[in-house]
Amino acid sequence: MCWNTSSAFAPVGLALPRPATRKIVRTLGDAARILMKDWPSDDGEEYVAAVKACVDAISGKIAPEQFREALLRAAGEAGIAAITVVQRGVLEGRPDLPSRARR
Template identity: 40%
Template sequence: MQAPWSKPVLLALEEPGQYMTISTTQAASWALIEDWPIEDGPALDRALLICADVIKGKRTNEEARKAFIDAAIEAGIDIQG
């Protein structure tokens, strides 16, 4: 099991005001692949690569969390965290 992030990220993927909690790199990867409203973008691509590196043990969870937040901002997703 993946170690949880230092602080979860809440994001409104479905509807504004209804937040989904992302607290691990694996959950972030799934959200980026399955639920993301855009299919391409530099921050999205970077977040996917960093998440893969974390899962391989090459980067930290905090790097993945920051990249995930950057991808959410790029996609215009309302976030808390």
């Protein structure tokens, strides 16, 4: 079986409550570590679905972006603030944004 833990998706920033830390999840490997080591509760329905989705994405059964959606639902269930991280290159070339936002 080919395990793909390096597969990337649109980054998600998480503000975990215990200990108060911020993490940026960029890959399936990042997500697996956070779900198993840092998640505040392991008994939520969405948490269990996110763990299953992570395993499915690592094994290639679902796309990493599908897992990302499950991660966001689990974060909401656990009361974890989650934000989409905008990468620098995304803002470049956008004429509808002020020039200082494109730097």
